């Protein structure tokens with residue numbers, strides 16, 4: 001039996017934000033949805049409503065895109081000296097830093113996640129993200145080239161490139177790392193002089209609304225950042241299809257991403273898609289098991305498995321299979337389930353009852369197929385608690401081993417050779433992350449080259465950094481986020497040619 005979050009534990013600041021009226025943030029103002037519709041926001045540890053958010057209508061989406069377009073075309077923002085945009089981003093980083101604790105509390109109440117997790121990844125990481133990306137505002141350089149133009153020998157030409165903001169960005173984020181994702185979308189927009197309409201996941205929109213308020217407080221001009229809350233199939237779809245949007249930056253499921261790519265293709269909008277995964281974690285014959293066993297457990301049970309790169313398929317050399325399987329099972333059984341605000345909790349509830357039911361169906365299907373399953377049970381009582389599962393003996397092509405579950409469910413397989421491990425690892429439509437655990441540097445190199453994934457970790461898993469571009473191979477995505485590439489993806493490059501008379 002588990003308990004719910006104790007609301008008396010949160011700060012006055014977090015409490016008053018949770019209880020405040022929440023509207024859509026458009027053109028620097030908060031306003032209700034034009035038709036007054038709202039959506040219930042639930043604490044996953046209790047299943048109880050903690051707030052209501054506005055459900056944006058077509059008229060609201062249009063107003064938000066219009067505000068973002070005006071902020072772009074009136075030139076004040078686009079022409080702002082880069083060091084001033086950088087200064088605004090640094091001020092925003094400081095404003096978030098000053099509220100780390102209350103932002104983490106709001107996120108924990110809204111998403112269910114552990115407070116240590118929301119503090120680190122939803123509140124502190126955005127601060128670092130903004131500080132890293134802020135420096136790019138003044139580093140968006142073009143290049144110059146020596147041109148040959150062999151068919152016009154009597155003239156001299158110089159070539160050059162210049163970067164411009166890509167325009168109005170529609171950013172759509174999922175519920176698993178809400179504030180961090182919102183800032184990852186916002187930061188390159190601010191650095192490059194774009195404007196944004198952000199639509200956070202309807203389950204976890206609260207911190208994005210506080211982020212918008214902080215943007216206004218530090219002086220980011222009205223219209224540059226707009227946040228519309230609402231459902232994916234309505235507000236999200238209308239935003240993606242809006243003709244005033246120039247680029248879509250989407251993080252979410254592969255199925256929704258596919259629909260966005262099709263929609264964007266019709267109007268030739270630019271887009272990048274950061275999508276789902278079913279990432280392999282490979283423990284080779286030469287792995288250090290003291291490192292690999294806790295590493296594998298963390299890779300799948302961190303954030304209750306609600307990570308796009310979760311190491312959900314564990315491939316273990318046959319020599320170590322029994323030891324690793326029992327080691328991971330022991331860790332899984334020892335994890336203390338509890339509400340996110342309780343510092344003793346090690347595994348938080350899943351994001352919603354509906355999501356938990358979906359996760360449970362995958363585990364039930366594995367049981368029905370005769371797999372050896374430990375854990376994987378919905379916990380009686382309020383909230384959406386689910387015990388961590390380890391599944392062994394499943395066919396690698398079974399849907400539970402192939403589909404993204406986005407929960408604390410690990411499928412374990414053994415292999416006899418590196419070739420077999422690589423084949424098994426790549427036997428998926430996804431290609432987001434992969435890790436290989438070995439003490440042999442040549443082995444690490446071989447796997448690194450052979451694995452089909454946007455990121456390959458060696459002796460670690462799921463480490464992302466602002467300086468490192470991140471994106472998916474195969475059905476895990478299109479384009480890149482983070483790093484230099486993520487910033488430049490918010491610019492359009494124009495090539496120029498100047499003709500000069502020949503020097504006499």
Ligand code: NAD
Nearest residue numbers: 173174175200201232233236237252253256274275276308
């Ligand atoms: P989701 O695709 O259901 O929703 C993501 C966002 O898209 C939400 O804001 C939702 O409202 C919106 N949306 C839904 N339908 C839409 C539509 N038709 N048009 C426009 N927007 C729409 O995903 P989710 O359940 O919120 O998040 C989990 C998924 O996100 C997993 O697949 C996970 O792997 C993926 N994810 C990927 C990354 C990455 O960087 N690759 C990171 C985190 C999560």
